[in-house]
Amino acid sequence: MEKMSETLVEVKDLKIHFFTDEGVVRAVDGIDLDVKRGKTLALVGESGCGKSVACRSFLQIVHSPGRIVSGEILYTRKNENGQGEVVDIARLNPHGRRIRSIRGKEIAMIFQEPMTSLSPMYTVGNQITETIRLHTEATKQEAWQMAIDLLDKVDIPKPDRLVEEYPFRLSGGMRQRAMIAMALSCNPTMLIADEPTTALDVTTQANILDLMLDLQQQYHMTLLFITHDLGVVAEIADEVAVMYLGKIVEKSDVNTIFNEPKHPYTQALLRSIPKIAVTREELDPIKGMVPNPYRRPGGCPFHPRCAKAMAECRTVVPAVTQLNDNHTVQCLLYEDLVGEKAMEQAK
Amino acid sequence: MLKYILQRLLYMIPVMFVISILIFVTIQLPPGDPISKMMENQRTQINVQFSEQDLEMMRARYGYGGPLHEQYIKWIGNILLHGDFGYSFYKREAAGKVIADLMPLTLVVSIGSFIFTWVVALPIGVLSAVRQYSIADHIFTFIGFIGLAIPNFLLALILLVLGLTMFQTSFTGLFSSGEIQQAPWSLAKVGDLLKHIWIPMIVIGMGGTAGLIRIMRANLLDELHKPYVEAARARGLSELRLLIKYPIRHAMNPFVSGFAYLLPSLVAGEAIVAIVMNLPTEGPVLLNALLNLDVFLGGGFLLILSLLTLVSTLLSDILLAWLDPRIRYGS
Numbered sequence: 001m002e003k004m005s006e007t008l009v010e011v012k013d014l015k016i017h018f019f020t021d022e023g024v025v026r027a028v029d030g031i032d033l034d035v036k037r038g039k040t041l042a043l044v045g046e047s048g049c050g051k052s053v054a055c056r057s058f059l060q061i062v063h064s065p066g067r068i069v070s071g072e073i074l075y076t077r078k079n080e081n082g083q084g085e086v087v088d089i090a091r092l093n094p095h096g097r098r099i100r101s102i103r104g105k106e107i108a109m110i111f112q113e114p115m116t117s118l119s120p121m122y123t124v125g126n127q128i129t130e131t132i133r134l135h136t137e138a139t140k141q142e143a144w145q146m147a148i149d150l151l152d153k154v155d156i157p158k159p160d161r162l163v164e165e166y167p168f169r170l171s172g173g174m175r176q177r178a179m180i181a182m183a184l185s186c187n188p189t190m191l192i193a194d195e196p197t198t199a200l201d202v203t204t205q206a207n208i209l210d211l212m213l214d215l216q217q218q219y220h221m222t223l224l225f226i227t228h229d230l231g232v233v234a235e236i237a238d239e240v241a242v243m244y245l246g247k248i249v250e251k252s253d254v255n256t257i258f259n260e261p262k263h264p265y266t267q268a269l270l271r272s273i274p275k276i277a278v279t280r281e282e283l284d285p286i287k288g289m290v291p292n293p294y295r296r297p298g299g300c301p302f303h304p305r306c307a308k309a310m311a312e313c314r315t316v317v318p319a320v321t322q323l324n325d326n327h328t329v330q331c332l333l334y335e336d337l338v339g340e341k342a343m344e345q346a347k
Numbered sequence: 348m349l350k351y352i353l354q355r356l357l358y359m360i361p362v363m364f365v366i367s368i369l370i371f372v373t374i375q376l377p378p379g380d381p382i383s384k385m386m387e388n389q390r391t392q393i394n395v396q397f398s399e400q401d402l403e404m405m406r407a408r409y410g411y412g413g414p415l416h417e418q419y420i421k422w423i424g425n426i427l428l429h430g431d432f433g434y435s436f437y438k439r440e441a442a443g444k445v446i447a448d449l450m451p452l453t454l455v456v457s458i459g460s461f462i463f464t465w466v467v468a469l470p471i472g473v474l475s476a477v478r479q480y481s482i483a484d485h486i487f488t489f490i491g492f493i494g495l496a497i498p499n500f501l502l503a504l505i506l507l508v509l510g511l512t513m514f515q516t517s518f519t520g521l522f523s524s525g526e527i528q529q530a531p532w533s534l535a536k537v538g539d540l541l542k543h544i545w546i547p548m549i550v551i552g553m554g555g556t557a558g559l560i561r562i563m564r565a566n567l568l569d570e571l572h573k574p575y576v577e578a579a580r581a582r583g584l585s586e587l588r589l590l591i592k593y594p595i596r597h598a599m600n601p602f603v604s605g606f607a608y609l610l611p612s613l614v615a616g617e618a619i620v621a622i623v624m625n626l627p628t629e630g631p632v633l634l635n636a637l638l639n640l641d642v643f644l645g646g647g648f649l650l651i652l653s654l655l656t657l658v659s660t661l662l663s664d665i666l667l668a669w670l671d672p673r674i675r676y677g678s
Binding site: 100112182 | 572573574575577578579580581582583584585586592593596597670671672673676
């Protein structure tokens with residue numbers, strides 16, 4: 001068996017709540033997550049499930065009224081002496097110097113909207129060199145040359161010309177490449193990508209994904225990829241965590257998730273993908289809507305939409321069930337199973 | 348950029364032409380002409396200065412009695428060719444000289460109020476937005492609404508009363524005494540002006556300041572949660588640098604385009620305040636010139652003010668193009 005890879009970030013019972021006038025929204029409601037060094041973890045879920053908020057907490061950029069209420073984000077960084085040092089990001093001051101030295105330098109992020117994530121007021125080069133100059137000792141000229149090299153690396157044609165362009169003069173795909181170049185500028189340990197291909201057309205999506213995978217190999221980066229697109233997950237992920245209403249309902253390696261999904265939500269998600277080879281009358285969407293965040297269902301949050309819901313699901317919150325070393329699920333169906341197994345073993 | 352500026356300067360010519368016609372026609376609208384009005388004044392006043400012959404000569408020189416377009420051509424022709432704004436019957440000197448005497452102080456007061464407005468409104472607006480719903484925001488919002496609601500002249504009156512009752516000084520005028528006002532410019536005179544100018548500056552700038560605070564706050568609140576701000580934060584920028592480089596820069600746009608409208612509104616607001624505070628600026632003189640059918644003085648003032656407005660519009664557009672590349676590359 002392959003040796004377990006080192007954990008880069010370990011999230012323990014993380015809770016992020018939004019305190020609004022209408023009430024408290026539990027956007028992230030106690031998640032556990034291991035991000036392994038050099039691997040790609042895909043965080044999957046429908047809109048509003050809390051995946052974007054969860055990944056923003058890695059950089060402490062959850063915006064108000066959202067707040068990390070409890071839990072730990074243990075990040076293993078290399079300190080100046082090259083030794084491992086564990087930092088709990090959840091406890092760093094969001095405006096402090098320590099988290100700022102991690103942002104952009106050790107953990108970089110690219111966003112869903114390449115159209116609006118770059119400021120139209122400054123040239124692409126200005127915004128890339130800003131990051132370089134912030135985190136390194138490079139001079140203005142050196143940083144400018146680095147920016148051109150980076151743009152070249154993300155396959156932008158004529159990088160020496162484009163570096164002087166304003167973002168609004170570029171296409172969406174080009175802008176996302178520029179964003180990736182910016183994220184790579186300080187050679188980060190980890191790259192968080194929040195639906196980076198959602199706003200792009202399909203052919204551009206494929207190009208950007210290929211580019212990201214390629215760069216991940218080159219830079220030995222850990223990738224945390226947030227998406228709702230299972231096709232993308234199949235292409236890039238090593239590990240998959242499925243989120244629903246602030247909880248991670250199932251977590252395993254990519255093959256297990258696609259071949260042996262256990263949670264009814266994961267199963268429904270996979271069923272809802274249109275398949276070309278299989279003739280079917282209609283699409284098979286998940287019934288119902290994501291519930292109103294202010295009126296979360298009691299018990300298991302998925303029970304109103306679940307095809308296998310039982311009476312207990314309305315009242316009992318399922319615990320995390322460890323199916324095997326690398327597969328957890330949060331569903332009452334399997335709690336009993338494990339219980340029975342344990343009982344059998346006890347006999 | 349240079350081509351753009353030249354183009355805009357060329358556009359100003361036809362605009363100024365239309366404005367000058369409008370000014371001239373509007374001033375001529377009331378019945379009677381300034382010369383008849385003056386003769387009427389002479390009948391009621393004792394200090395007779397002009398003979399019938401003088402008046403006839405003036406009639407001929409400025410084309411009175413002829414058709415309107417002839418009068419207009421003579422008027423605008425004298426201004427453009429000879430710099431002759433005509434004769435002010437009300438002030439009894441060349442209209443050009445009256446304007447030249449009053450314009451510098453008017454501009455000093457207006458530009459002073461303008462700078463006051465920006466210097467106060469910008470930081471307060473930023474603070475109100477960044478610390479939205481904080482105590483400071485509530486206090487400034489409250490003061491801002493009061494500033495918006497109180498008419499300038501009322502504020503001027505209140506300050507005058509306060510000055511007289513509490514400090515036993517008069518806040519009127521721009522100088523300590525009439526002699527200083529008449530004296531040629533010197534360091535002492537500038538010092539005296541600086542001592543007096545801040546009260547009119549605050550009074551005239553108050554309404555604009557309150558308005559700009561609200562605009563800046565609203566603009567900045569829109570920008571603070573834009574994706575490019577979050578992206579810059581994720582790159583590790585400190586909050587202050589982030590704020591100045593991205594959202595404030597973006598929020599400046601409406602601020603700068605407001606610059607064009609601020610000057611005329613300051614000059615207009617200044618007129619009433621100048622009457623209340625007895626300021627040696629153009630406002631009261633312009634008002635009296637119009638009341639006395641003093642075509643040349645009134646027309647001359649309006650012409651100069653319109654030109655200033657056009658120039659300030661141009662300046663704000665150039666500033667905007669310099670500030671925002673999207674406008675530079677727009678066409």
